[in-house]
Amino acid sequence: MKLDMQKAYDSIEWPFMEQVLNALAFPDKFVKWVMTCMETVTYTVMINGNLTKPFEAKKGLRQGDPMSPFLFVLAMEYLTRSLKTLNQIPDFNYHPKGDIGSIKLLFQCFMEFSNASGLMINKHKISIFFGGVSQADQEEILELLGIQKGELPTYWAQVFVLPKKITKLIEAMCRSFLWTGEGSISKKALLAWEKVCLPKSAGGFNIMNIAVWNKAAICKLRGRFGKVSWRRIVFHNTGCPQWTFILTVAAHGKLYTKDRLHKWGLQVDQKCVLCNQDNETIHHLFFECTYAKALWSALLPWQIIRRPVAGWDEELQWAEKKTKRNTAATELYKMAVAATVYHVWQERNTRIFQAKVTGWEAVSKKIIQEIHCRSTKHTAGILHRLDWYPV
Numbered sequence: 001m002k003l004d005m006q007k008a009y010d011s012i013e014w015p016f017m018e019q020v021l022n023a024l025a026f027p028d029k030f031v032k033w034v035m036t037c038m039e040t041v042t043y044t045v046m047i048n049g050n051l052t053k054p055f056e057a058k059k060g061l062r063q064g065d066p067m068s069p070f071l072f073v074l075a076m077e078y079l080t081r082s083l084k085t086l087n088q089i090p091d092f093n094y095h096p097k098g099d100i101g102s103i104k105l106l107f108q109c110f111m112e113f114s115n116a117s118g119l120m121i122n123k124h125k126i127s128i129f130f131g132g133v134s135q136a137d138q139e140e141i142l143e144l145l146g147i148q149k150g151e152l153p154t155y156w157a158q159v160f161v162l163p164k165k166i167t168k169l170i171e172a173m174c175r176s177f178l179w180t181g182e183g184s185i186s187k188k189a190l191l192a193w194e195k196v197c198l199p200k201s202a203g204g205f206n207i208m209n210i211a212v213w214n215k216a217a218i219c220k221l222r223g224r225f226g227k228v229s230w231r232r233i234v235f236h237n238t239g240c241p242q243w244t245f246i247l248t249v250a251a252h253g254k255l256y257t258k259d260r261l262h263k264w265g266l267q268v269d270q271k272c273v274l275c276n277q278d279n280e281t282i283h284h285l286f287f288e289c290t291y292a293k294a295l296w297s298a299l300l301p302w303q304i305i306r307r308p309v310a311g312w313d314e315e316l317q318w319a320e321k322k323t324k325r326n327t328a329a330t331e332l333y334k335m336a337v338a339a340t341v342y343h344v345w346q347e348r349n350t351r352i353f354q355a356k357v358t359g360w361e362a363v364s365k366k367i368i369q370e371i372h373c374r375s376t377k378h379t380a381g382i383l384h385r386l387d388w389y390p391v
């Protein structure tokens with residue numbers, strides 16, 4: 001079961017916190033100090049750029065206070081201890097396998113904790129995971145608790161190629177669990193793993209082969225993005241890790257651009273904040289937007305690349321071709337792509353969240369400086385010749 005607390009820090013009740021501290025036998029004086037720190041919070045609210053009069057808080061832990069995480073852990077200790085008391089009930093089972101009585105008891109325990117502490121469990125974000133539970137039992141449980149069925153998180157394995165070592169390790173664990181019922185890796189195997197992974201119709205158990213599945217999941221993503229692969233730009237990119245991270249997320253179309261937020265039903269102004277002309281999409285933002293275009297038309301000649309800036313697809317195709325050869329110029333270009341995508345995304349965010357605007361000229365200088373800072377043996381020569389700013 002996966003639980004989610006609604007606004008956890010803001011809703012802890014002070015008397016509850018005090019009782020927990022007392023029950024854990026902290027000295028009275030200490031408890032008083034802690035409570036004084038907790039209870040002397042005031043808040044002000046910004047309305048149209050003006051601050052309101054401060055008002056006092058009635059519950060909750062202070063955000064950003066180094067003491068708060070520790071207090072929160074103590075509050076959760078209460079839940080841990082009440083869950084532990086459950087095993088005194090003879091019919092209770094920690095791994096219920098569809099045993100509705102046990103699930104009810106577990107849930108009751110959460111609810112009692114919720115009532116005592118003020119921490120509300122967020123019903124929309126709770127999910128329950130099943131293994132070996134019949135469809136009918138699953139439905140009954142979901143209906144009883146009014147929560148949704150969870151799916152195992154597959155996000156990372158769908159975006160990144162997992163290292164062989166990792167997929168092997170996962171498989172070894174699955175295999176060991178299948179034969180021995182234990183999570184630790186053992187060597188007992190009655191049937192070759194490849195066979196276990198075969199579809200049932202072919203005599204297998206239809207268990208997933210992690211490496212094959214990882215590959216398939218990534219191919220699915222690639223398919224969505226046409227045949228052009230970003231791999232060569234992202235891999236062995238000597239730019240900052242943050243740059244390549246944002247580039248990878250962008251390449252997979254997973255950045256939270258306004259068009260995606262809109263698709264989720266969020267009411268957002270869809271205009272691109274960089275140019276105020278077109279709507280913001282991944283395709284628009286990084287090459288087509290006049291801001292990005294201006295940036296590129298400084299950065300391409302700087303690298304002695306003489307061609308106009310094109311759209312997303314054309315740029316990708318060009319990058320694909322360019323990165324086939326591993327020259328210093330290629331390495332530099334890969335870094336420039338990652339840096340530019342990162343800085344355009346940063347600029348977009350600081351405009352939205354901090355209302356700060358930086359012109360493309362300043363950003364292009366920053367990118368060039370940062371690329372110089374990341375010079376390697378391979379790129380030192382070419383960067384030495386590029387010791388100038390485009391104007």
Ligand SMILES: [Zn+2]
Binds near residue numbers: 275276277288289
């Ligand atoms: Zn734009």
